Amino acid sequence: MTAVEEPFIVAKNLTITYELHRERKKLVALQDINLEIKKGEFLVLVGPSGCGKTSFINAVSGLVPKSEGSVTVSGKEVTGPGPDRAMVFQDYALFPWRTVEANVRLPFELQDLGLSAAEKHDRVKKSLELVDLIGFEKSFPYELSGGMKQRVGIARALVTSPDILLADEPFAAIDAMTREAMQGELERIVMETGQTCIFITHSIDEAILLGDRVAVISYRPGKVKEIVEIDFPRPRMNNSEVKTSKKYAELRDHIWNLVKDEATQTNRGE
Amino acid sequence: MPRSKSVINTQFETDDPNRIQDVGWTFKEVWRRSRGFVVTSVNLTIFFILWEIATVYGDINQLFLPKASAMFGELWTGLTTRAPEGAVFSGSILDHFLHSFKNLMIGLGIACLIGVPGGLLMGGNKYIESILSPYVWALASLPRIALVPLFILFLGFTTKMQVTIIVLSAVFPIIINSWAGVKTTEKSLLAAARVFGANRRQLYIKVVLPYTLPFIISGIQQGIGRGLIGVVIAELFGGSKGLGYLIQRSADTFNTAMTFAVLLLLIIMSLSLVNFTRWLEGYVAPWRNSNHL
Numbered sequence: 001m002t003a004v005e006e007p008f009i010v011a012k013n014l015t016i017t018y019e020l021h022r023e024r025k026k027l028v029a030l031q032d033i034n035l036e037i038k039k040g041e042f043l044v045l046v047g048p049s050g051c052g053k054t055s056f057i058n059a060v061s062g063l064v065p066k067s068e069g070s071v072t073v074s075g076k077e078v079t080g081p082g083p084d085r086a087m088v089f090q091d092y093a094l095f096p097w098r099t100v101e102a103n104v105r106l107p108f109e110l111q112d113l114g115l116s117a118a119e120k121h122d123r124v125k126k127s128l129e130l131v132d133l134i135g136f137e138k139s140f141p142y143e144l145s146g147g148m149k150q151r152v153g154i155a156r157a158l159v160t161s162p163d164i165l166l167a168d169e170p171f172a173a174i175d176a177m178t179r180e181a182m183q184g185e186l187e188r189i190v191m192e193t194g195q196t197c198i199f200i201t202h203s204i205d206e207a208i209l210l211g212d213r214v215a216v217i218s219y220r221p222g223k224v225k226e227i228v229e230i231d232f233p234r235p236r237m238n239n240s241e242v243k244t245s246k247k248y249a250e251l252r253d254h255i256w257n258l259v260k261d262e263a264t265q266t267n268r269g270e
Numbered sequence: 271m272p273r274s275k276s277v278i279n280t281q282f283e284t285d286d287p288n289r290i291q292d293v294g295w296t297f298k299e300v301w302r303r304s305r306g307f308v309v310t311s312v313n314l315t316i317f318f319i320l321w322e323i324a325t326v327y328g329d330i331n332q333l334f335l336p337k338a339s340a341m342f343g344e345l346w347t348g349l350t351t352r353a354p355e356g357a358v359f360s361g362s363i364l365d366h367f368l369h370s371f372k373n374l375m376i377g378l379g380i381a382c383l384i385g386v387p388g389g390l391l392m393g394g395n396k397y398i399e400s401i402l403s404p405y406v407w408a409l410a411s412l413p414r415i416a417l418v419p420l421f422i423l424f425l426g427f428t429t430k431m432q433v434t435i436i437v438l439s440a441v442f443p444i445i446i447n448s449w450a451g452v453k454t455t456e457k458s459l460l461a462a463a464r465v466f467g468a469n470r471r472q473l474y475i476k477v478v479l480p481y482t483l484p485f486i487i488s489g490i491q492q493g494i495g496r497g498l499i500g501v502v503i504a505e506l507f508g509g510s511k512g513l514g515y516l517i518q519r520s521a522d523t524f525n526t527a528m529t530f531a532v533l534l535l536l537i538i539m540s541l542s543l544v545n546f547t548r549w550l551e552g553y554v555a556p557w558r559n560s561n562h563l
Binding site: 091096 | 461462466467472481483557
């Protein structure tokens with residue numbers, strides 16, 4: 001992952017509030033977030049549940065309107081979803097009435113990217129190849145295991161060759177063994193495509209193994225508490241030296257200490 | 271594209287196409303598939319034989335419980351004969367059945383034409399929802415039988431009256447189910463569609479409508495049951511044709527075998543229609559897998 005030095009995604013004083021209609025109150029999900037993400041960078045967000053990580057990713061995707069501040073992608077203000085950004089969801093968000101192939105093709109049906117039918121077909125095939133789902137084109141999501149479902153989700157996100165891949169706890173619902181395999185695949189895919197990636201997780205190990213930088217978000221209102229640089233060489237997944245190294249243990253400990261206070265606050269419901 | 275497949279992944283190859291293998295037709299497989307049908311057939315045969323034995327050898331008044339064979343006899347002759355031209359009353363079950371079935375189908379058709387778009391609009395637009403929902407809930411909670419005298423007053427003892435009762439009986443489950451379907455459309459599917467560029471119209475056509483389709487079908491399924499109640503009630507109250515009338519008439523003339531025959535026919539008709547919609551539901555929405563009841 002070669003990072004070009006100019007910032008690609010910039011969040012400036014980003015604040016996101018939600019109105020709680022019933023209680024006539026406003027919930028400040030994110031406050032004054034300043035983040036710069038370089039092209040080709042893999043940024044991981046960690047933090048306790050409800051700290052606003054998802055709000056940040058939704059602001060970048062354009063799903064959630066920002067209350068104050070700005071988010072720009074290559075200098076342009078984000079006002080809504082666009083084909084330069086794609087998302088992988090925690091609960092897969094696959095359309096149960098569509099086959100694997102039709103699910104992956106969906107982005108092409110919803111927006112006109114000026115591609116011919118043959119090109120679209122090629123892209124779908126290539127995308128399914130990338131996540132190893134050849135032979136399952138005609139299967140329906142309910143016939144697949146959790147890991148395979150999420151691979152469909154990843155294929156769908158990759159099919160338009162977006163510059164930015166947003167992932168909201170994509171492996172949270174997947175069992176531990178499949179999860180490790182999927183992390184390896186994601187690392188491989190992002191290395192191949194050179195995409196910029198914003199990735200949310202609750203797993204510190206996942207954060208260290210995948211991220212170029214790990215941003216720790218504090219609890220309510222969400223602020224960037226610290227950004228930790230991770231400079232292990234890639235690919236890290238098959239490299240047993242990474243996980244057993246002293247530096248890994250130190251990083252893990254450091255991030256855990258940052259997250260711990262926040263997590264205990266969440267448990268007390270403060 | 272260079273493939274640097276991870277070592278971990280090759281150990282857990284879950285997507286090998288050879289993983290799905292042909293099982294073939296073994297005796298066990300045939301039995302597994304036909305088990306339900308065989309068990310039900312045997313069950314029903316024993317039931318009717320016991321019924322027959324009880325009525326032939328037991329001391330039971332034929333007026334209360336006719337012989338099973340007499341009931342089947344009435345059903346058979348009733349379904350294979352037509353009334354002569356110009357007859358005022360016909361004992362032909364087929365004539366009455368066709369009358370009732372036609373009314374039911376017309377009534378269900380109208381109920382769908384009102385209920386499906388109505389429910390979709392209520393689910394999709396909160397203004398329409400807040401305007402219509404009090405009327406829908408009010409009429410849906412009112413026992414529809416209470417309206418029959420009123421519609422006899424409005425429309426007389428006519429087919430129009432009967433169809434109106436059927437529509438009123440069947441339309442509300444269809445409205446409420448379609449409405450609920452739109453309302454419960456999974457948020458993450460809507461978010462996914464929006465991320466990948468869907469506009470408002472595409473959200474409805476590509477997400478909400480397919481998601482709601484099984485809800486609509488189960489609404490129609492409930493509508494069939496209610497509609498059938500509507501058919502019988504409307505004909506019991508007023509009319510000189512239809513299965514409801516035939517039940518009344520045969521009971522009045524002490525022809526209990528005929529009454530039972532019509533009841534059996536109603537059961538068969540209702541079950542066939544409900545099973546058809548269940549099959550349809552499973553066909554359009556296999557992922558819901560809800561029809562194992």
